[in-house]
Amino acid sequence: MASPRTSGLCPNCRKLISLDEPACPYCGIANPGSRWRMSFLSRWTGGNLDLVRLIIYTNAAFYLLSILINPAGMGITMNPLMLFSPSESSLFLMGATGTLPITQFHRWWTLITASFLHGGLLHIFFNMMALNQLGPFVVAEFGVHRFAVIYTVTGIAGFFLSYLAGIPFTIGASASICGLIGAILYFAKSRGGFYGDAMYRQAMGWVVGLVLFGLLIPGINNWAHGGGLVVGVASAFILGYEDRHKETSFHRILHLRNRRSADLGCPVGILPAFSVHGVFPLREQRITDGK
Numbered sequence: 001m002a003s004p005r006t007s008g009l010c011p012n013c014r015k016l017i018s019l020d021e022p023a024c025p026y027c028g029i030a031n032p033g034s035r036w037r038m039s040f041l042s043r044w045t046g047g048n049l050d051l052v053r054l055i056i057y058t059n060a061a062f063y064l065l066s067i068l069i070n071p072a073g074m075g076i077t078m079n080p081l082m083l084f085s086p087s088e089s090s091l092f093l094m095g096a097t098g099t100l101p102i103t104q105f106h107r108w109w110t111l112i113t114a115s116f117l118h119g120g121l122l123h124i125f126f127n128m129m130a131l132n133q134l135g136p137f138v139v140a141e142f143g144v145h146r147f148a149v150i151y152t153v154t155g156i157a158g159f160f161l162s163y164l165a166g167i168p169f170t171i172g173a174s175a176s177i178c179g180l181i182g183a184i185l186y187f188a189k190s191r192g193g194f195y196g197d198a199m200y201r202q203a204m205g206w207v208v209g210l211v212l213f214g215l216l217i218p219g220i221n222n223w224a225h226g227g228g229l230v231v232g233v234a235s236a237f238i239l240g241y242e243d244r245h246k247e248t249s250f251h252r253i254l255h256l257r258n259r260r261s262a263d264l265g266c267p268v269g270i271l272p273a274f275s276v277h278g279v280f281p282l283r284e285q286r287i288t289d290g291k
Helices: 035-044 051-069 088-094 099-105 110-116 121-142 144-164 174-191 193-216 222-239 249-265
Strands: 007-009 016-018
Touching (some): 051 110, 051 121, 099 110, 110 144, 121 144, 121 174, 144 174, 144 222, 174 222, 193 222
Antiparallel strands (some): 007 016
């Protein structure tokens, strides 16, 4: 008769442990081998769930949906960054943000949804490529719950700053992605050593590239980029990272609260629970009922 299994993957950090442990020696979660932990927590809070991939899939689904809502309004221009761009009415309907949606229509929830919308094929391609590169690193160093908090909060903060700056209509994941860069900057500077110094130089290279891109290319929402970057540093400082502070129930609760807010704010109910370039303030137009 086979002996019962005594080892497995922690449902929180996914590292191999003894399921008889009272707490995971890596992430500190209590009773990692309990049936409740292995089923509920593993499914909904970072076990088998690849949150970075889920965000990428959600962005892709939103992009396709924004085109399908009004395929006749799809833009085909000489500007490669706006190639195959959804119509502004579609983006407005799905949750673009800025002074137009917020001030005139009181759509404050768009501070969340705008991070999942994109203005063109290259726009979403560069952003998702950056997220696919940066996201797993932040998850590994901060944990999946803190990653979710950083990605969500920095997107909101970046778009809120651009709203205060008077940007009329804006979308894109870049504010959240800049937040991930800010978190990496804090991690690298705080950690120090050869590894930390190398990461810091690389992250500063990304920041310089962002600044140059924002200055040279018209239509870039530099307010959202800067706000996301600064709040990313602050969020990382407040939340800590794995080497210094293991994830706690507080981080998991923040993750779940942010995900619930996103679910309530999404106009079509698909949002989960973040190249770096291009949150585009589109041209302002009057949108009236039935048109």
